Amino acid sequence: MVRIIRALAHKYFSDDEAVILFLLLVLGTLAVIWIGDTLAPVIASVIIAFILQGLVTKMTSHGVPNLVAVILVFLLFLGVLVGFLLGMMPLLWSQLTSLAGETPRMFREMQAYLELLPQEYPHLVSMAQINNLYQQATSEAANFTQWLVSFSLSSIPDVMAILIYLVLLPILVFFFLKDRDLLVNALASTLPQQRPMMRRIWAEVNQQCANYVRGKALEIVIVGGATFVAFRLLGLPYAALLSLLVGLSVVIPYIGAAVVTVPVAMIGLFAFGWSSEFIWLMVIYGIIQALDGNVLVPVLFSEVNNLHPVVIIIAVLFFGGIWGLWGVFFAIPLATMLKAIFAAWPVHHSLPSEDQRAA
Template sequence: MLKIFMDWYRQRFSDPNVASLIIVIVSLFIVIYFFNQILLPVIVSVVLSYLLDTPVKYLNRKGLPRTLSVIIVLLLFISIVLLSVMILLPLIWQQGVSLVRNIPSMLTFLNQFLTTLPQKFPELIDVGLFDSLIQSIKDKVVQSGNSLLQFSIVSIFSLLSVIINAVLIPIMMFFLLKDKEKIWNYCSKILPKNRTIINKVASEMDKQIGNYIVGSVLHIIILFIFSYVAFWFLGLDYALLLAFIVGVSVIIPYVGIIISTIPVILVALFQWGLSTEFAILIAVYIVIQMLDGNVTVPLLYSEKLNLHPIVIIIAVLIFGGLWGFWGIFFAIPLATLVKAIINAWPKSVQQS
């Protein structure tokens, strides 16, 4: 048995480039897994640097120096973020608090609506089951509302940390954008010498991650704007909050659309009941999602990932369980990383 294992090991891991790749991946996994909270500002800076690298390259190609291009793009980005924080976030937060407070009333309405169903289908539906289910949900919502208020109070004491990160992240972004080549050359010096596969995987992932981050941010913005315009035009309550939820839901592949659809339907049902307005909203929402899946996504994600939906869902579960939000956000690029490693694996090693 030991001989079989040793033969298998020599066949697949005898290449020094493979060993170097495994060492780098394991080292990165250990560092991120155990120090992800400490490194969070660095991770955020890297993500935002990928997002801004495209406009920086564009200005650089137009003849502006790299440093000046970085300063212009960074100042424009900070201005947009500050305007969003001052204008949009307070409105979204206000609508969120209002929605949480109104959820018990909405659930009462839903309970009254569901109690009419046993009259139509007495053999299939038990009204007692609905009563106990709605009451259980009410209790959970009240607890969640109290927790939300407690969180908002506790978060005041972490304001200093937020301010520090708000200063550090733009500074790190500036140097990551300005000295991208220098940083990569420095990192190359500490990597193993046998890094043919590492360079191949790193080159592919640099392109994939850049396209994915830019595509994801644009995807969120476009879906948010179209959803908000539709909700506002139709007069849906909490239009800004619901549009924000719909936009951000694209971060979670496949599952996000289901999660974001539930509050939209519940708010519309509470506001209009089973009426013409409700039917129009649902029809418009379906059209938006169809256009998003068939037009927006193919246009934004120019690089085809060619990943099966099952693979993407498994990646969301695994990496989301390991690293929470950032694991979910990077689930597709991380799944693509695994695919890139398999594709870059030496042919002679695979066929042995």
């Protein structure tokens, strides 16, 4: 057993840089698990600044001074943020409350439809099973409605925390953009001067994560916007709420599209019934998903290393379990980072001889 441990230690941890990198990974993982929620505004600011840095770099490459580029990009970010808070948030909230009010009617229609199943398929479905299913669904709907009604009172501390984040977030984003080189150099100064492996990993991870994060943000906007326009033209209720769900669903490959199809189909069915409008809704929704997967994703992520679907699903489950929504969003770049680390990790395949150990 001791020999096996010594062989593994020599194979993977003979290099001092490998030991330091391993300790950094362990400390970073523990920090995310223990204080990730506390540092949420800082993490979110780093992510947003990382996305906006691409615009700053493009502007500086065309001769715009760095500070001017940072200010212009920051003002653009503020405009988008204010527009979303003042334009989209009230619409989303009104549609969410309207959906909560319509839920009882939807459940009554669902009950009327379900009660026909035992008559048509008596050997597969019984009336007792239908009643049990309806009672469970009604109970969950009542709990959701009650939570929505009491939200304004019970969540005042959460609302205050959100307001604090909205103040901190722009400030942190501005300084992360303005002092990016200063902060990166300060962090690098704490590491060993000779770090070829870390430099190689950083170069690959920086490129991969930058391409992924910026591409994913653009994909969310394009898919969500196209879905909103299509749903509004079709006259689908709660178009803004559903298009937001569809846009965010691209964060989780394979799983997100399958999950968000359920509310789209259910609301479409309640709104249009088994009609040509419902068929057109599902056809157009399917076309948007197909164009996203077969056209938009290859264009936006052509420079990102492909990962096996099994690896993606495992990464989503693992990182989402330890880091929540942020872990889900960054499951693929984190998996890419681990892939780059494993590829660059120094490996010694032979144990040192007795003379070498004596020396």
